[in-house]
Amino acid sequence: MNTKQLLAMAAGTLLLAACGNQGADTSKATTSAAQPATSAASVQASSGADEPKVLNFYNWPDYMPEHLLADFEKETGIKVNYQNYESNEMLNAKLVAGNSGYDLVVPGSVFAKTQIEAGLLRKLDKAQIPNYKNLDMAIMSKLDKVDPGNDYIIPWGWGYVTVAINKKAVEKALAGTPMPENAWDLVFNPTYTSKLKSCGIAYLDTPSEILPSALRYIGKPAYSADVADYKAAGEMLAKVRPDVRIFSSTMIDDLSSGKACAAIGWSGDINIARHRAVENQSDIEIEALVPSTGAIIFFDTLAIPKDAKHPGNAQKFIDFFLRPENSASLTNEISYPTANAAAKAHVKPEMASDATTFLSDADMEKMVSPESFTNEAREAMNNVFTEFKKGK
Ligand code: N2P
Numbered sequence: 515m516n517t518k519q520l521l522a523m524a525a526g527t528l529l530l531a532a533c534g535n536q537g538a539d540t541s542k543a544t545t546s547a548a549q550p551a552t553s554a555a556s557v558q559a560s561s562g563a564d565e566p567k568v569l570n571f572y573n574w575p576d577y578m579p580e581h582l583l584a585d586f587e588k589e590t591g592i593k594v595n596y597q598n599y600e601s602n603e604m605l606n607a608k609l610v611a612g613n614s615g616y617d618l619v620v621p622g623s624v625f626a627k628t629q630i631e632a633g634l635l636r637k638l639d640k641a642q643i644p645n646y647k648n649l650d651m652a653i654m655s656k657l658d659k660v661d662p663g664n665d666y667i668i669p670w671g672w673g674y675v676t677v678a679i680n681k682k683a684v685e686k687a688l689a690g691t692p693m694p695e696n697a698w699d700l701v702f703n704p705t706y707t708s709k710l711k712s713c714g715i716a717y718l719d720t721p722s723e724i725l726p727s728a729l730r731y732i733g734k735p736a737y738s739a740d741v742a743d744y745k746a747a748g749e750m751l752a753k754v755r756p757d758v759r760i761f762s763s764t765m766i767d768d769l770s771s772g773k774a775c776a777a778i779g780w781s782g783d784i785n786i787a788r789h790r791a792v793e794n795q796s797d798i799e800i801e802a803l804v805p806s807t808g809a810i811i812f813f814d815t816l817a818i819p820k821d822a823k824h825p826g827n828a829q830k831f832i833d834f835f836l837r838p839e840n841s842a843s844l845t846n847e848i849s850y851p852t853a854n855a856a857a858k859a860h861v862k863p864e865m866a867s868d869a870t871t872f873l874s875d876a877d878m879e880k881m882v883s884p885e886s887f888t889n890e891a892r893e894a895m896n897n898v899f900t901e902f903k904k905g906k
Pocket residue numbers: 574575576577622780783812814
């Protein structure tokens with residue numbers, strides 16, 4: 515772990531403490547002695563009727579439609595304390611440590627499986643979520659593999675980890691070399707990275723975002739349980755390390771301002787960068803590539819930590835979000851596909867027809883569905899990524 519990560523974690527711990535205390539203080543100030551029992555993970559979330567009007571919400575950055583929280587606060591009188599984290603690893607560390615102070619979090623399904631198994635999340639009370647019926651059952655059946663019975667997690671947004679390019683800058687830097695058949699070559703093959711380093715290569719700054727794609731590139735299973743596979747991916751990555759300039763989990767500006775010309779990023783963020791470049795009237799053209807060899811799909815999910823102090827409020831937000839027009843705003847405003855079937859009628863036509871947002875069946879076939887990592891794999895992944903970043 516480097517200094518920046520350590521500082522980020524320390525800052526996170528402070529925020530966490532602040533958030534936890536805030537929840538406790540508010541609850542002292544506004545609740546009667548008849549507080550519902552909410553501590554055991556097996557106990558379902560309450561309706562929230564007796565809870566203090568607070569919701570401590572922890573989500574990824576650039577992942578919230580603009581008016582959603584304000585609308586929820588206005589309608590319910592529940593004050594939302596909203597904070598961000600940049601990786602599944604950061605959120606997981608907080609859930610494992612316990613007492614996070616958060617009522618609602620957004621783990622990727624790849625991490626949610628072990629979080630459910632470890633009893634870190636609270637079972638949902640679906641009777642309190644009438645809009646649950648709006649969800650796309652095809653997606654729910656995919657999530658059933660990590661959350662049997664769909665008892666703990668509700669899809670927020672989904673997408674794929676892929677290669678972003680600034681078209682003109684990449685063309686210029688490749689200087690006549692044609693685009694590779696496999697877009698992953700742009701970020702993993704020294705023949706291309708040595709050329710693109712001049713215009714800036716950016717990687718997501720998290721082991722679990724980079725290693726599955728790297729494993730797949732070298733012909734190994736994306737969620738391999740074999741430590742030797744991670745070492746092999748590390749050897750491949752070491753060859754391109756000198757060419758990688760930026761590590762960032764918030765690279766929208768780096769792409770839209772032209773600081774990076776090729777990146778490994780999240781499909782929705784890449785599309786946000788594409789729209790931002792257009793809004794800025796710059797001549798930068800960003801594209802989320804759909805690699806011929808496929809990419810790793812992710813599902814981010816709403817979940818309630820087992821020790822949440824305001825689980826009923828969290829469920830109120832979940833139900834609010836599952837209203838078709840609210841779920842649609844995640845697609846319309848921040849370019850991530852919705853998993854809400856009833857929301858599709860509210861998605862703007864230009865978003866609905868965007869083949870890099872809602873993938874075609876043929877493209878979907880090429881994608882790798884989420885699985886999960888063993889503890890050994892996670893450790894191997896962290897070690898390989900730390901070494902990779904250190905090397906130059
Ligand atoms: C952040 C989106 C997070 C997607 N803008 C990956 N979980």
